[in-house]
Amino acid sequence: MEQDTVNRCRSAQMSDVGCVRELNEDAISSAPGLWIVADGMGGHACGEVASDLAVKDIASVYAKTSSLPQAIQSAHHRVISAVHEGLGQSGMGTTVVAVESDNHKYKVAWVGDSRAYLWDSSSSQLTQVSEDHSLMVRLINAGLLTVDDAKTHPQRHMITQCLGSTEIEDVDVGVYENEWDANQQLILCSDGLSDELDDSDITEIMNSRKSIEEKTQQLVNTAKQAGGRDNVSVIIISSPIKKRLSFIERVRALFGG
Numbered sequence: 312m313e314q315d316t317v318n319r320c321r322s323a324q325m326s327d328v329g330c331v332r333e334l335n336e337d338a339i340s341s342a343p344g345l346w347i348v349a350d351g352m353g354g355h356a357c358g359e360v361a362s363d364l365a366v367k368d369i370a371s372v373y374a375k376t377s378s379l380p381q382a383i384q385s386a387h388h389r390v391i392s393a394v395h396e397g398l399g400q401s402g403m404g405t406t407v408v409a410v411e412s413d414n415h416k417y418k419v420a421w422v423g424d425s426r427a428y429l430w431d432s433s434s435s436q437l438t439q440v441s442e443d444h445s446l447m448v449r450l451i452n453a454g455l456l457t458v459d460d461a462k463t464h465p466q467r468h469m470i471t472q473c474l475g476s477t478e479i480e481d482v483d484v485g486v487y488e489n490e491w492d493a494n495q496q497l498i499l500c501s502d503g504l505s506d507e508l509d510d511s512d513i514t515e516i517m518n519s520r521k522s523i524e525e526k527t528q529q530l531v532n533t534a535k536q537a538g539g540r541d542n543v544s545v546i547i548i549s550s551p552i553k554k555r556l557s558f559i560e561r562v563r564a565l566f567g568g
Contacts, residue, residue, distance in 0.1 A: 319343055320412050323527040324546040329503055330539030337501050337544040338362035338405075345373055346410045346546050350425050350501035352473065353403040360399035361390050361475050365407055379411045379420040380484040383474070387422070387482045390475035404475035408441060408499050414551055417497065418488040423473045424502050427487070430517045433494040437514045440487045440497075444472035468502075495550040496523065500530075503541035507534040523547045 324346075328335040336351035336358035349365045351358030365386040372382035386407070394401050406423025419427045424443040430436075442448060446469040450456035461467055472482050498513070508530070516529050527545050534543045 320551045321523060321549045322346060322546060323522075323524040324544075325527045325531050326544040327531050327535065327539075327542065329542050330535050332540075332542055334359060335542045336362055336405075337503070337542040338366040339544050339546060340366045340370055341546060342370060344412055345370060345379075346499060346548055347407065348409070348425050348499045348501055348544050348546055349405045349407045349474075350423070350503075350542070350544070351403065351405045353400070356402040357399035358403055358405065360393070361403040361405040362407075364390050364393055364398070365405045365474050369407070369409060373411070377411075379409055379418055380486060383407060383409065383420055383422060383484050384481060387474040387476075387479075391477060394475075404473040406444075406470065406473050406501075410497055410499060410548060412491070412548065412551065414491075416488065416490050418486065419497070420487075421485045422482045423470050424505075426498075426500055426502070426505050428498040428500075428513065430496045430498060430514075431492070431494055432496070432517070435514065435518050437510050437517065439510075440489075441485060443470070444483065444485065445470045468506075491550045491552050493550055493552045495552075497548045498530075499546040499548070501542060501544040503539070503543035504530060504534045504545055506541060507537040507539065507543075512537075523549055 322341050324339050324341050326337050326339050338349045340347040347366050349362035351362030368386040368389040369382040372385040406425040408421040408425040408427050411418050421441045424445050427441040429438045429440050447461040447467050527547050530545045531543045
């Protein structure tokens, strides 16, 4: 089927404090061609400062360099330097996942366990395209732990990379890139979503005929209904590639068939 392109992706976003935490340490950002979710860590060590600094620095550096990995690396050093400037406190850090997109291609970059999923409505398939920088992933990849065992492991929340860690000179920025196809959407989220909902829960919501705004709201609300033990942030980004309808499909759309 022939396809047309438009210059911009449609997107929807939401961030919620959840049902347990008193402070929202997540930060999100959407701009033409760039979307970011950062999940601050540290609680009283000012995780909200780290996530806010990261989102702003990534957007600023990306605007100058057009390199998402370079922008994320810059944000790592920015969070570290901020402590020496009296912003936040020692020990603060943040995970991040971000997407850049043009008319045909997209690139996902991340550090930590904030995630990116690809949803394909034509096949009703949900695929996690990021890989958590976590102890559980290391153990699973080494064959020392099963996926099911990792879900209940006492150290399942231990991450191996984050922006602001003084133990890491340069973070290992994960990267995934591909070409857009029609019927695709990217979902960015903090672990407040992925810890509460499994893939089947997300698939059920994404498989509905609701708008991306409604799906974003439902993902956050369902995570809260499941416990909402952490802040929950979600961004859904729709493919900029639009299907060109056949004559019959255009007639049906015109008359509501």
